[in-house]
Amino acid sequence: MHSLVNKLTQSPLSEEAMPDKKLLINTLNANSINVCEVDPLFRDATLRSDVLLPDGVGAVIAARLLTGKKHRKTSGYDLFQYEMKRMNGKRGKCFFLGSTEKVLELIRQRAEKEFPGVTMASYSPPYKAEFTTEDNSLMIDAINSFSPDVLFIGMTAPKQEKWAAAHFEEINAHHICSIGAVFDFYAGTVKRAPHWMVTSGLEWFYRLIKEPKRMWRRYIVGNARFIWLLIKAMIRPGQGLTA
Numbered sequence: 001m002h003s004l005v006n007k008l009t010q011s012p013l014s015e016e017a018m019p020d021k022k023l024l025i026n027t028l029n030a031n032s033i034n035v036c037e038v039d040p041l042f043r044d045a046t047l048r049s050d051v052l053l054p055d056g057v058g059a060v061i062a063a064r065l066l067t068g069k070k071h072r073k074t075s076g077y078d079l080f081q082y083e084m085k086r087m088n089g090k091r092g093k094c095f096f097l098g099s100t101e102k103v104l105e106l107i108r109q110r111a112e113k114e115f116p117g118v119t120m121a122s123y124s125p126p127y128k129a130e131f132t133t134e135d136n137s138l139m140i141d142a143i144n145s146f147s148p149d150v151l152f153i154g155m156t157a158p159k160q161e162k163w164a165a166a167h168f169e170e171i172n173a174h175h176i177c178s179i180g181a182v183f184d185f186y187a188g189t190v191k192r193a194p195h196w197m198v199t200s201g202l203e204w205f206y207r208l209i210k211e212p213k214r215m216w217r218r219y220i221v222g223n224a225r226f227i228w229l230l231i232k233a234m235i236r237p238g239q240g241l242t243a
Contacts, residue, residue, distance in 0.1 A: 001233040004033055004043075005063040007052045012074050013082045017051060018175065020149075024049050024168055025177045026161050027076050029056030030204075030226040031218055035158055037229060042158035045165035053079060057201035058223070062230055073201065076179035080186065083150045083175060088115040095146050095173065096122040097139060098154035099183045106187035121146040125155070136167065144172040151176045154183035 008028060009017050018025070026049040036043035046052065054060050054071040063069050087094055096104055104122040111120060123142040126135060143151060151173040153160045160178040168176065184190035192198070193206030208219045 001033060001062060001229055002066055003047060004028060004036060004052075005059065005066050005069075007047060007049060008054050008059065008063055008069070008071055009051045010069070010071070012051055012053050013078060020174055022173070023051055023175050024164060025051040025053070025079065025175055026164075027053045027055035027074075027079070027178065027180075028059045029054075030058030030062075031056075031222050032157055033059070033062070033229065034222050034225050039158055041162050045158070045161040048165050048168075056204070058226055060201075062233075065230065066233055075198070075203075076177075076182045077185060077192070079177055080152065080179055080182045083152075083177065084111065084115045084118060087149055088117040090149075091117045091119070092149040093119045093121070093146065094150045094152060095143055095148035096120065096152050096154065096183070097143065098125065098152075098160070099187075100124055103183055103187045103189055106189065107183060110186065110188070121148070131163070140167060140170050144170075148173045150174065152182075153178045154180055156180050 005028070011017055026046055028046065032042075032046065036046060053074040053076070054063065055073065055075045057073060060071050060073050063071050084094065086092070096107060101124045104124055108120055108122065111118060121142075123139055125131065125139055128135075131139075151171065153164055153176070155163060155178075157178070157180055160180060164171075164176050164178055181190065185192045191210070193203040197203055197206050204219050204223075208215045
């Protein structure tokens with residue numbers, strides 16, 4: 001766990017932390033730390049991040065307890081807004097990879113109104129556990145033919161992070177951002193928590209009460225497991241896969 005929280009980027013949404021060059025940008029929360037414990041490929045992909053955002057109160061607390069560093073929760077949605085405003089100002093290009101054609105169209109319709117200076121393109125990959133070589137080639141060709149300043153990937157974790165890391169060298173884009181559920185939040189197909197819950201670190205609780213059947217294992221079992229991993233990391237630094 002130490003290596004993951006040590007990787008977190010200080011003051012991440014700034015030109016200093018995020019220069020306009022090729023960067024792999026991911027997020028870290030309690031669930032992703034749990035998954036890193038049992039999925040070495042996901043752990044490696046996360047540690048390859050050039051920018052790693054503390055997307056959750058769990059990551060913020062872990063960093064404070066294990067490293068003494070104070071981070072501010074910075075979500076994938078914050079990253080999305082930052083990049084879109086930046087691209088709107090410079091009349092840049094953004095590519096959306098993931099989700100359904102319906103969601104991608106809703107994103108385009110809203111973004112055209114809010115960020116008229118951004119040129120957009122998108123690609124909806126097939127819904128399957130693993131992509132074929134042909135699937136990957138089609139996605140990469142679609143991205144590279146557009147040559148975006150920012151690539152947003154919304155395939156959910158850990159699939160999106162592993163895909164971005166595996167194909168990083170092949171992708172012609174400056175900022176490669178894995179932002180998962182942000183596609184649905186921005187499209188309006190999934191309602192995000194009220195602002196006060198987001199800012200107070202209770203967004204996870206909102207998602208739990210909205211989708212208990214889907215989220216109970218992640219937040220009830222997962223949060224208990226995260227606390228246990230954090231205690232072990234505090235007692236025995238350097239032990240375990242995510243040390």
